[in-house]
Amino acid sequence: EDLVDLADVERAAVARLPRDVRDFIAGGSGDEVTLAANRAALDGVGVVPRVLAGVEVADTGTSLVGTEAALPVAVAPMAYQCLAHPGGEVATAAAAGAAGVPFTVGTLSSRAVEEIAKTGATLWFQLYWLRDRGLVEELVARAEAAGCRALVITVDVPVMGRRRRDVRNGFSLPADVRAAHLSGGVTRAHERREVGSGVAEHTSTAFDPALGWRDVEWLRTRTRLPLVVKGVLDPRDATRCVELGASAVVVSNHGGRQLDGVVPSAVALPRVVEAVAGAGEVLFDSGVRGGVDVLRALALGATGVLLGRPVLWGLAVGGERGVARVLELLRAEFTQALLLAGCADVGAARGLATALTGPGAP
Amino acid sequence: EDLVDLADVERAAVARLPRDVRDFIAGGSGDEVTLAANRAALDGVGVVPRVLAGVEVADTGTSLVGTEAALPVAVAPMAYQCLAHPGGEVATAAAAGAAGVPFTVGTLSSRAVEEIAKTGATLWFQLYWLRDRGLVEELVARAEAAGCRALVITVDVPVMGRRRRDVRNGFSLPADVRAAHLSGGVTRAHERREVGSGVAEHTSTAFDPALGWRDVEWLRTRTRLPLVVKGVLDPRDATRCVELGASAVVVSNHGGRQLDGVVPSAVALPRVVEAVAGAGEVLFDSGVRGGVDVLRALALGATGVLLGRPVLWGLAVGGERGVARVLELLRAEFTQALLLAGCADVGAARGLATALTGPGAP
Amino acid sequence: EDLVDLADVERAAVARLPRDVRDFIAGGSGDEVTLAANRAALDGVGVVPRVLAGVEVADTGTSLVGTEAALPVAVAPMAYQCLAHPGGEVATAAAAGAAGVPFTVGTLSSRAVEEIAKTGATLWFQLYWLRDRGLVEELVARAEAAGCRALVITVDVPVMGRRRRDVRNGFSLPADVRAAHLSGGVTRAHERREVGSGVAEHTSTAFDPALGWRDVEWLRTRTRLPLVVKGVLDPRDATRCVELGASAVVVSNHGGRQLDGVVPSAVALPRVVEAVAGAGEVLFDSGVRGGVDVLRALALGATGVLLGRPVLWGLAVGGERGVARVLELLRAEFTQALLLAGCADVGAARGLATALTGPGAP
Amino acid sequence: EDLVDLADVERAAVARLPRDVRDFIAGGSGDEVTLAANRAALDGVGVVPRVLAGVEVADTGTSLVGTEAALPVAVAPMAYQCLAHPGGEVATAAAAGAAGVPFTVGTLSSRAVEEIAKTGATLWFQLYWLRDRGLVEELVARAEAAGCRALVITVDVPVMGRRRRDVRNGFSLPADVRAAHLSGGVTRAHERREVGSGVAEHTSTAFDPALGWRDVEWLRTRTRLPLVVKGVLDPRDATRCVELGASAVVVSNHGGRQLDGVVPSAVALPRVVEAVAGAGEVLFDSGVRGGVDVLRALALGATGVLLGRPVLWGLAVGGERGVARVLELLRAEFTQALLLAGCADVGAARGLATALTGPGAP
Numbered sequence A, B, C, D: 001e002d003l004v005d006l007a008d009v010e011r012a013a014v015a016r017l018p019r020d021v022r023d024f025i026a027g028g029s030g031d032e033v034t035l036a037a038n039r040a041a042l043d044g045v046g047v048v049p050r051v052l053a054g055v056e057v058a059d060t061g062t063s064l065v066g067t068e069a070a071l072p073v074a075v076a077p078m079a080y081q082c083l084a085h086p087g088g089e090v091a092t093a094a095a096a097g098a099a100g101v102p103f104t105v106g107t108l109s110s111r112a113v114e115e116i117a118k119t120g121a122t123l124w125f126q127l128y129w130l131r132d133r134g135l136v137e138e139l140v141a142r143a144e145a146a147g148c149r150a151l152v153i154t155v156d157v158p159v160m161g162r163r164r165r166d167v168r169n170g171f172s173l174p175a176d177v178r179a180a181h182l183s184g185g186v187t188r189a190h191e192r193r194e195v196g197s198g199v200a201e202h203t204s205t206a207f208d209p210a211l212g213w214r215d216v217e218w219l220r221t222r223t224r225l226p227l228v229v230k231g232v233l234d235p236r237d238a239t240r241c242v243e244l245g246a247s248a249v250v251v252s253n254h255g256g257r258q259l260d261g262v263v264p265s266a267v268a269l270p271r272v273v274e275a276v277a278g279a280g281e282v283l284f285d286s287g288v289r290g291g292v293d294v295l296r297a298l299a300l301g302a303t304g305v306l307l308g309r310p311v312l313w314g315l316a317v318g319g320e321r322g323v324a325r326v327l328e329l330l331r332a333e334f335t336q337a338l339l340l341a342g343c344a345d346v347g348a349a350r351g352l353a354t355a356l357t358g359p360g361a362p
């Protein structure tokens, strides 16, 4: 096995996938300034490790939104995973389950939550705010019935960010990749055009951009599951989320796929952590590419991270085994990072100092 | 139509235009340090979006210097637009009018203000301070008579910045491009030389570098139109402008075409906004290349922006239709940016926080 | 002799060594972000020289941890030097001795400390915390008996950092390079595999990751030699080291070979200096490539520096003579740097101001 | 004449000169980090121009160390100008004189001060501190007799910085380029070797590195000429200079040719200006490449600047006419910069604000 780091996996996947699918996964919106800034900001987070802590074995286990997890990591919700591999979400979830990492089933999953649940993985369910409110209620019910352990409501997609790669590629879904939770599953996302993104077209038809605080309150009353609000960057919004009963927020710019030009996620993170002040959990995503990034996020105060694209690269390379490889690399890297930073466990990592040497340093 | 972003339009225009015209439009002065710094500074403005604002439709309309505008955008004054396309300012204004965006007629327009007015577009009139004061008075009178809604006095061109590309190209105006507001319209700008810019020669003959505060006061008494002072970077000058009765200042370094080595416009903007403190409007230009830049400027406190070169690239590519495409892309991008930033309207955008991660970060 | 600077020596060595050995020496861990950041941070330290100090001859001599040294420089502990040249540590030490620079014998030396001692060089002995505590005691005894003048305990290698170059190269020790202080000297480091580092395998077998404060206290009671704790980046750890009786700490990230993503060593240095506040010596390494870097470290408050890779490049190029060349270049550069900074001696250099213009500037 | 900016002149000169001479002029010491940082720091100084100042004609005239000058610029002392052109210092001075710019005769001039004086240019005389104190006295006497108007004592060359390009080129003076003020004029600088700089060899033989405060005091009593101390970067040294009676200091790192790794000159400048607080003049050099740089230096508080390498490039390209071209370009650029910054004169430029957006920004 010569996939030595996550970049190897990405390279292998990129070589294998058709161009439009590769672009759909890799791309960001607009000028992809935020996409690049996410990495630059993470690379500029210099962790200050501790020594002589007497740590023989580092315990990577933690609890995320009340769920036990083998790592402070969950698989981010990502749509249409059958694009990367016929096994789709079932393959990904199986690998996540084996690795002890929660898997987030998307509203736009290409496999149904009930099917995915059969893998035995710990599941969270991601909600997009559909115009069809009945369907939202139905999805919540299905998620609960399937044993999902948290509801992740994504709030940074009132409409889909303009991803120019998709527009130029005239990207649409192939016939065999379907939105399993939408009746029939064939949507405007399948309509091919010369220029323009089918996926974006579908989103604007199906999603309700008017999602507001009131809807979060409504959802809060509709389910006993812990609520996670994904896509928060302003500290004021973060505190309001936890005040309204959210268990966690995800500091995220959707991997640079929504509003281009927003603050890098790692620059926003410490400000949100400070504002939330322990009243809720603060998860982090956008740009995580290895175990050191998990440590960086923890050192900046995160409870844990969501892992996005690398999971899909693993899936593309080898289905369940490919995802397993990605998660195993991440586990090994993070375990070593804890040891090398003198941290016996995840909690200790949250006490590490950092020196910001990149963009956004104060 | 495969012009997916403003950079596509620029690429198409650059491929089409003769080298000296392309350089005249694209170029900056001196080492073009400021030209590049304008973009770097804008790219370093990380907007912090809001979520859950319940915005179904974002209202992009606003008022600029008392004029209703469909976007917080006006077309910047730009000389000799017939260089880019035979339709010149008439074509540009027609597209601007259709898009509901004010068009600024230049003193050095290659089509007369009366002709342009026939497009029905909302017009502003830009004044250069000509040595021939009678002509200035005449231009003000013509602008008023033609129904212009504001006078924009440009104060950063006591002489023309040394644009080395023009000097090397020996740039001069072709016979069929004329300064429509100057009697005859054939000027020293048409004199060709091996090395040296005809346009700069003409400027130094025609413009009065001694333009001062007194002249602004004089102008203020001569017209009922709102006065906009364009090319202000020092906060002390900005406050003095509004004290003397200007309705607005434009924070601008003339797109890096005047004094090279000056502060990037986006670095100057928040300092001017703070000093003016609401006593007048603060417009912004220099480097705006898309809807996200409009949002960035608003988040830094601007009332609106002027759009420069992209309009000329559109004009070069397709006359009125090309400009329409540019303004349509900008409208779509800005509308989406508002939605994605959780802003119901332009006012909300002015309340967004920013994280400065580029040059000039404090 | 046309090796004009240390970069020349590196180039010459890199051209001569087999790829896997070159990579073992040059490489860092992970994405090699810290490896690069170490240099960027040093290049961003602008020293503010003094003038008119009336310095005829600069005295480069100093005392390091109670040892007289001709320069504020010691050779860093580096494993398996026979990889670079058959003379190995004996050749390096001989050159160091001739240059009046302390040489640090490694636990993983490929020549025995007793043999090295015959060169007459001033020796320090570096300890790795072996699971076999008896062996640690034996090494301390051998070091003392051989006349070593300080014990350097390395605390940033509970396990070996994942150095991807070694993993990809399937790096293992050739049969003729042995760990002279480990009985037999043939270890798992000699086991070749397609992918994976033999050296790392050996480390995880032999080293005790649980090394803690208690062990430092124990060691402190076991020897009269001054104790140096190598690999400290957090100021809190540094003060604790000196409180427990260490004579010095080495601010080091192991040349970017342990935890990737940690703070650049030069960014950590002034913070540690401030915390230690003179209660112990503060040595520095990671990225030193010439006499100016020595001056930079002193100006940031270091007592002296350890020199790593450049010594091995010299060894590879010409054995003892090659190392001598490296140390002579360094001596000449540092002597000149002192003179040009108006410093009569090493102490004066510690009083120089700096202007931080690179990453990590406050 | 198609030399449109100083970079054109440099390009033309570089194409014309033999490699070793070109390298001697262009090169810096060490890794040339400071050489590059000087420019980066200047490019990062964003000037904030004023508007509406009513400036018809900008007055570029000023007084430098009691000498009237047509520009706030003097030609920096530069050794052996016959290397660039047979006319050498006489040609340079003639052009400077015609431009109304003081010319600094070097101790290592290749033409004698008496000869140079015949050009009628305003002269300053630069002193190196020779071991032969009698010769120093003689040079002071000759300088006074020849009508020099200031003595510039260079304090950043106790020994010559190691300029690796010269070392690699085995650079030595050709037989027809002589140190006109040293008896015979043939020195060790003429001794050719495979590797190593003849010029540096000569310096270490001839210069007294022990130059100290006492010597400045002694010099102060020996001449009625205003004293300028060149090569000061630490504010404490600057204030001491003026306390001892110096009329001015030159904030300079010798164009990156002495100690590599020192603070960029433009970063040091405002700190020195603040410390000197008007008690003496503060000149600036190292990296000035055009009229905008002169404005930047003034805005940072400098009294004026010294121009180095560009003058030699001009000399190489066309002797006196080449230098005249350089000074004419500089004059034109600076005049325009004043006008565009709304400054009626040099004094106004010193009141401009700056926004530091590059390295060393606070």
Ligand SMILES: Cc1cc2nc3c(=O)[nH]c(=O)nc-3n(C[C@H](O)[C@H](O)[C@H](O)COP(=O)(O)O)c2cc1C
Pocket (backbone or CB within 6 Å): A024, A025, A026, A076, A077, A078, A079, A106, A107, A108, A126, A154, A230, A252, A253, A254, A255, A256, A257, A285, A286, A287, A288, A306, A307, A308, A309, A310
């Ligand atoms: C192909 C793809 C599809 C995605 N689909 C969704 C989705 O349906 N719902 C959602 O909340 N986020 C979605 N995301 C965003 C991820 O949840 C996550 O925020 C992002 O990928 C994190 O950045 P990273 O990829 O740099 O790790 C998607 C991301 C990608 C790359």
Ligand SMILES: Cc1cc2nc3c(=O)[nH]c(=O)nc-3n(C[C@H](O)[C@H](O)[C@H](O)COP(=O)(O)O)c2cc1C
Pocket (backbone or CB within 6 Å): B024, B025, B026, B076, B077, B078, B079, B106, B107, B108, B126, B154, B230, B252, B253, B254, B255, B256, B257, B285, B286, B287, B288, B306, B307, B308, B309, B310, B312
């Ligand atoms: C070709 C061209 C001609 C211009 N002519 C004028 C003019 O006549 N009057 C004026 O005030 N500004 C003029 N400008 C400056 C613009 O109004 C505006 O400040 C600048 O273009 C904004 O920068 P941007 O091009 O990066 O958007 C001109 C700019 C260009 C590119």
Ligand SMILES: Cc1cc2nc3c(=O)[nH]c(=O)nc-3n(C[C@H](O)[C@H](O)[C@H](O)COP(=O)(O)O)c2cc1C
Pocket (backbone or CB within 6 Å): C024, C025, C026, C076, C077, C078, C079, C106, C107, C108, C126, C154, C230, C252, C253, C254, C255, C256, C257, C285, C286, C287, C288, C306, C307, C308, C309, C310, C312
């Ligand atoms: C090939 C190699 C082997 C090393 N072996 C050891 C070692 O055995 N013990 C130790 O404490 N440090 C070891 N180090 C780290 C050095 O002591 C030192 O911290 C590092 O090389 C300094 O960075 P530099 O190489 O950039 O100067 C080694 C470094 C290299 C390059």
Ligand SMILES: Cc1cc2nc3c(=O)[nH]c(=O)nc-3n(C[C@H](O)[C@H](O)[C@H](O)COP(=O)(O)O)c2cc1C
Pocket (backbone or CB within 6 Å): D024, D025, D026, D076, D077, D078, D079, D106, D107, D108, D126, D154, D230, D252, D253, D254, D255, D256, D257, D285, D286, D287, D288, D306, D307, D308, D309, D310, D312
């Ligand atoms: C070829 C050359 C020779 C120089 N000779 C001297 C000298 O003899 N005395 C001196 O004080 N400075 C000397 N300098 C330094 C200049 O006076 C000045 O400080 C430096 O060139 C300014 O930087 P710039 O070249 O970037 O403008 C020399 C510089 C050059 C490039």
